[in-house]
Amino acid sequence: MAGAATWTTVAYGQKPSMPVIGYLCPESPELFGSRLEAFRQGLEEAGFVAGRNVAIDFQWANGQYSRLPALAAELVARNVDVIVAPGGAPVALAAKATGTSKTIVFEMGGDPVQLRVVDSLSRPGGNITGVSSLSVDVSPKRLELMRDVLPTATRLAIVANPTSPTAPSQLQKLHAAAETLRVQLQILSASKEDEFESVFAAVAKDGASGLVFTSDPYFAFRSARLAALAMKYQIPAITQTRDFPVAGGLMSYGGDFMQSHRRAGVYAGRILSGEKPSDLPVQLVTKVELVVNLKAAKLLGYPFSAAVIAGADEVIE
């Protein structure tokens, strides 16, 4: 709360003529730093530099997603020129729920059409548009990859966040994929950080050989914690974000968040330049990246096949 107050004051120091971006962030500045940097790059591509010709009014939920609607309402009340809702479907939905007439630029992993955020990708309609990173769509691919690593496994554990709006559709797709891949699924839930340990403990106890995380921003932003737990319990795991293998986890498969946040920045800039959101189709991230950590594989005792390594966009040794 104190953090939010200090960050927001930045906006009020700016010249009144400068347009203001309301930046609704589900996490804290520390966790969101790399995404914010990508966003700033995109803004700059569109000709806007924060502090010079645009001001950014931040609202930080610091991981408490339940506060997002209140923070979104706060931004709307401040009459910002454009609302940027990055970091997942909950943020976009919270911003949209305010019913503001201001343009909303989202960045999420889910399918914005299915979530009823937009009417269609090519013509979003209304005052909202943005970028989808495809992370949600590729949940079955994570299951497939885990299956490649553990070809003999018959039972794999899935972790879903029950509070996530995309959880049901992801689970549905995962079940279908599991049938194709002929594995059994063990569905686990976690929506708070302190529930993570019990998830790993349950997997270790229940004998499922691998752990697949559904796409969820809450998980994504806590990759370091998840990596540490995976190593602690010696469980091979896969998540959506590269942060996970970088922090010592086994591997990740998901949309390139640098690309998605940068494009959100470009769109925010174009909106500030006067373009209408209805003219800006929803962009899908073109790059879905596979990152593997050979060191973790060695520690866990599950070496990657040549095919997996060949297909990896980044290999951490």
Next chain:
Amino acid sequence: MIPQDRFRGLFHKYLLALFVAVAIPLAFNGVIESWFGYRDQRARLDQWLSLQSASAAAEIHDFIHGITSQLGWLVQLPWTDEFDERRRTDALRLLRQAPAIASLTLLDGNGLERLYISRIGLNRIESRTDRSADPALVGARAAQIWFSDVSYNRGSEPYLTVAITGNRPAVGAVVAEVNLKLIWDVISAIKVGRTGFAFVLDRSGRLIAHPDISLVLRGAEEATSRPFRAVRDAIGSKAGFATTRDAQGHYVAASAAPVHGPDWTVVVVQPLSEAYAPIYSALWRTAMLLAISTMLAGILAYALAHRMTEPIKLLEEGTERIGAGSFDHRISIDTGDEFQRLANSFNRMASELALAQQHQERIAKLKRFLAPQVADLVDRAGDDSVLDGRRTEVVVVFCDLRGFTAFSAGAAPEEVMSVLSEYYESLGRVIAKFEATLINFSGDGLMVLVNAPVPVEEPALRAIDLAVDMQKNVQALITGWRSRGYYVGFGIGLASGPATVGRIGYKDRLDYTAIGSVVNLAARLCASAADREILIDAKVAADVKGRRPVADLGGREIKGFDEAIPVFGISFGALQPSGRGMSGTIR
């Protein structure tokens, strides 16, 4: 006012003529130069735009060719019944290498699907689905390489299906889904001039690549593609670029080039304002030069016209002043040409006019008392020293009318003046005829001098003839007057002797006169002469004796003289005709 107008007219004519002589060739030259410059620039633009479109098409072709050449690696080994794990590895490697490829399908020689690799969906190994009727495979088998029409993933992202077969049926085929959104990296890097860009249309004219990705992501939307298709259609199949309007209605120069294989068209457009900037700047430069040259021509024409009309103006003013009588005015023109010569002529003429005027004035002065021919003679002599005072022998003639005072008192003034004017006119003719000098006249009396200022031969004889002529003329008049009832007579007195002659008076009122007793004597003789009488003194009588019939009238008491003076008379009737002796008397 009128000459001034005429002058201005001439100046304007010169100004106009000179200006036109310079400005018209300049303008002509400017227009011709602009026209050729415009054509050159257009040709250059045409060449340049064609080059741009060709190079853009080459880059798009490279993008496609890069993908197809990589796909070629997958169709080199013949299929066996066993699945080779290396094929999966190769496919995954290719996927990593070619980010635009979204999925790959490997088919064996029988058209069965052996491997399917996707970035999003689940992979399939050895599904053995029969794909032999798949148009991609059919097409590729026919032409080795086959491109589908562009389709739109979820109505937004453009996708292209590419199928390639190997060099023999056993190696099978590969079918790849290519996400054309990645052409953006290529198309956005193509810059045409400063603000120009390129875009790509497929066979049916749908937009598949544009630097603004949001246009491409609108999918098959007709409204988005239509303006771009219009640009392509404006170019048509004809050679060279076309000028048309883009979606925003701005004029653009556009050129197109085909991409063989998928049968696409790459169009490069550049805002017309930018494309024509060199043309505009060249035109502008020419216009500026023309304007400056025209201005210079104007100044030059003004200066020349001024230079040409200034001497004319001076001449005009000069001749006007000379015409007005300022003969001392001189026209000062130093142009060294005909104008100067003309001015010199005028100056010469003016000085001659001045001389002529002086001459005229002098003649006029002399004519007051000299007979015109004598006056000319004096003038021709060049100096009027003959008029200077001196003592010389003269014959003085006096004459007047008898009974005139009584007549004038009784007659109307008009009648008096009429008589006098007839009288003097008659006498004037005689005086002029005999070249005598008229000294003065007052009322009906007249004094005439012979032998001064110009000496004559036989002055006495001439004076006698003069007097006789006078009498005859006046008597003829008198006869006429009598018939009207005017009763007057006419008498003459002559005397010869030395007298002082010369000019008297002041400034413009100078008269010539004679002073001496001979004047008095002549006056007295005249006074005592009756009508029809000519009285002469002894000296005159002696001078003409034997040549004119002189009658001795004996001594007479003359007023102012102490003793009686011998007086002679001449009967004028005895002299027939009076002018006979004249020829011999004048030179």
